[in-house]
Amino acid sequence: MNIETQGLDGMPSGPKKLLTARELCSLFGLSKSFVYQHTMEGAKHPLPVVRIGERSVRFDPDKISTYIRSRERHRPSARLGSFDGIVRANRKGKYKLARRRFQNGSVKLRTDRGPAYWQGFYREDIISEAGKTIRARKSVILGSLEDIPNEKVARQKLAVILNPINDNDVKRKPKKMMSFSGFIQKYRALKMANQKGTTVHGYETNIRAHYLPEFGDFELSDITPEDVQTFLNQKRLEGKAVQTLRNLKWGLSSIFECAIKHGYITSNPAAGADLPPDGVKEPPILPTGNQLILLINNLEEPYSTMVYLVSVSSIRPEELVFRWSDLRPETRDLWIVRAMNKGKFHTPKYQDGHRLIRLTDADVDRLLSLKRRVNAQDDDWMFPNRIKTGGTKMKPGPMRYEEILARKIQPVADRLGLPHITWRLIRHWGSTQMIGNRVDPKVVQQRLGHSRPDIVMRHYAHVLDENADRAADMISGQLGYVIPAEFAVNPVEV
Numbered sequence: 203m204n205i206e207t208q209g210l211d212g213m214p215s216g217p218k219k220l221l222t223a224r225e226l227c228s229l230f231g232l233s234k235s236f237v238y239q240h241t242m243e244g245a246k247h248p249l250p251v252v253r254i255g256e257r258s259v260r261f262d263p264d265k266i267s268t269y270i271r272s273r274e275r276h277r278p279s280a281r282l283g284s285f286d287g288i289v290r291a292n293r294k295g296k297y298k299l300a301r302r303r304f305q306n307g308s309v310k311l312r313t314d315r316g317p318a319y320w321q322g323f324y325r326e327d328i329i330s331e332a333g334k335t336i337r338a339r340k341s342v343i344l345g346s347l348e349d350i351p352n353e354k355v356a357r358q359k360l361a362v363i364l365n366p367i368n369d370n371d372v373k374r375k376p377k378k379m380m381s382f383s384g385f386i387q388k389y390r391a392l393k394m395a396n397q398k399g400t401t402v403h404g405y406e407t408n409i410r411a412h413y414l415p416e417f418g419d420f421e422l423s424d425i426t427p428e429d430v431q432t433f434l435n436q437k438r439l440e441g442k443a444v445q446t447l448r449n450l451k452w453g454l455s456s457i458f459e460c461a462i463k464h465g466y467i468t469s470n471p472a473a474g475a476d477l478p479p480d481g482v483k484e485p486p487i488l489p490t491g492n493q494l495i496l497l498i499n500n501l502e503e504p505y506s507t508m509v510y511l512v513s514v515s516s517i518r519p520e521e522l523v524f525r526w527s528d529l530r531p532e533t534r535d536l537w538i539v540r541a542m543n544k545g546k547f548h549t550p551k552y553q554d555g556h557r558l559i560r561l562t563d564a565d566v567d568r569l570l571s572l573k574r575r576v577n578a579q580d581d582d583w584m585f586p587n588r589i590k591t592g593g594t595k596m597k598p599g600p601m602r603y604e605e606i607l608a609r610k611i612q613p614v615a616d617r618l619g620l621p622h623i624t625w626r627l628i629r630h631w632g633s634t635q636m637i638g639n640r641v642d643p644k645v646v647q648q649r650l651g652h653s654r655p656d657i658v659m660r661h662y663a664h665v666l667d668e669n670a671d672r673a674a675d676m677i678s679g680q681l682g683y684v685i686p687a688e689f690a691v692n693p694v695e696v
Contacts, residue, residue: 220252220260230266247273304368309344309356318347322360326367328423329378338379342426378466382425383418385461393460399543400520400551408453412437422461427471430454434475444480451475487621488631497615497623504585505610507572508601512625515559516632516650519603519625521550524584526573534561538651542600550651557651 221229223237240249241259250265307324322342329335344350344359380388386409394402416433417425434447442450454472461467489497498510508522520541528537538557541550550557561569569584578584583600607625615623629650636646647654 219263221263221266222260226261226266229263230270305364306357307360307364309353309360311347311353311356320344320347320350320353320356320359322356322363324360324364324367340424342424378423380422380461380466381418382420382422383414385422385457385466386414388464389457389460392464393456398548398551399546400548403543404449405453405456408450412450413454413457423467425458425471427474430472430475434477438478444478447477451477486627486630488627488634489621489623491631491635493620494628494631496618497611497620500614500618501611503575504572504601505606507568508585508603508606509611509628510568511565512628513632514561514565516629516636517559518551518629518651519607521651522585522603523547523600525580526578526582526584527580529566529569529584531566531570534563534566535559536561542602544604545599545602557648559649 223234226232226237227234237249239245240247241251242248249261250269251259251261253259305324307322309320309322312319312321320343322344324340324342325337326340327335328338342360342363344356350356350359394405397405417429420429430451434451437447437450451472454475455470458467458470458472462470494509494513498506498513501509511517511522512519515536517538518541520543521538523540523542524536524538528539529535530537536559538550538559540547542548572584583598585601587599587601603625612623615621633646633650636649637643
C-alpha cells in the first residue's frame, strides 16, 4: 500500500510504501512475537502503526526506524574490541567482560585395550614448557565397565571432574605442562637443595627406586589420587612395610606440594591416600648392661670408646664427629655442634644450635685417656679416619659410623654370642635406663636431641623388668589371691 507524503516545502514528495508485519520483521530483524506484543492494546511501548480498517495494520518504516533508535542503549556503530574484551563507556571507565565457558566433555567405551573401561575427554587451559597458554585436549579414565554400567553414569562421573573447570565463580590459573620426571629436576633445585644430607639421601632413594619407574612418563597434572592409591597398594602387595609406605606417601606429598607452590598443579593427589594399619611387630631385644660391658671390653680402640660414649650419652651415631675442643673437662660437658652422613657435614637433627651432653668424671677420664694415648691436640678429631688404601692415607676427617658397625663391632658381638647389636639399639638402651630411673622426660628429650618429649615415650622408652614386676605385684596384690599349696611351684614344707 502506498501513501502520499510531503517534503520540506509542503509539496508532495511521492508515494511511500507501508510495510506488512512480515516485511517489518524481515527488514528490521524483529521477531513476530515482539511485533504482536507491541501492537496490542495497552502495550507499554507500542509500535507506531497505520491502521487500515478495524483489524489490518501497516507500518511506516521511517517511524519504526525512529522508534528503534530512541530506545537503543548504544550507538549503532559501536563495536566490542575482540582483542582485549574490554568495554569503554563514554570514556569514563572500562569493564572487563568475562567470557563464560562451559563444557560437558565426551565419553567413550574403550574395548581395544584389555578389559572394557570408560574414558572421558575434555579441554583445559595449560601453560606449555615454553610458557605459552594453550587449550589442550585431556583424557581421563573414569572406571571399568563393571563399575560404570552405562554412558549416563560415565557422564555423571565426568561432570564431577569438570565441575571445578566449569565453575566461573572460582578463578583458576592454567596448569603448567610438565612431566613428573621433568619436575623432579626442578624439585631437586627448589626443595632438596635446602635439606639435610639424611633427608636428601632418603628422598633420592625413593625417587630412584619407586617414583620415577611408576610416574616418570606421566604429565604432572594428570596424576590422580587413584593413581597414587594404586601405587601404594601395589607396594603393599610387594611386601613393603607400613613405615615404608608411609615414607613413600610423605615423599610424594612433598613433591606435589612443591608443584602446587610453584604453580604446576592446583591440588595434591597424595594428600588423601589411605595407608594400611600397622602389622604385628616383634619387639626389639635390647642389650643388657652386662652385655654392653662385655662388648666394650673386647673391642679395640677407638671403637671401644665409641660404643662406650654412645651408651652413656645416647647420642646418634652420626653425631660422633667430635673434635677434642668440643669436650670441656672442667665442666664435664660435651658439645654436639655437627653431624655427618656419608662424608657430608650438616647440623644435627631437630637442632638449630648446639646441644650439651653432661658427662660424669669417669666418662671424662676415659675420653682424656684416649686423647693422651694418641697424643691428640684440641683441633684434632676425637675419632679420626686412619684407614690406609694402597699405601696412601685417605682424606683426613672423622670416621664414618656406617662402616664401623658392620666391619668392627658386629663381628666381635657375634664372636661373644651377644644378640644383634646396632647403634639404634644401644641408643634405645640408654633412653630406657633414663626413663626407668625416673629422669625428667624433658632432660631425656634434650639428651637424645628430639623435638618433643612425647617422641621419647612413644618410640624410645622400653619397660624395664623391675618396673614390670613392680606393676604386676601392685595390681595383683589388690585381689589378695593365694596359690593353693598343691599347685605351688615351690611348695613350703611344714
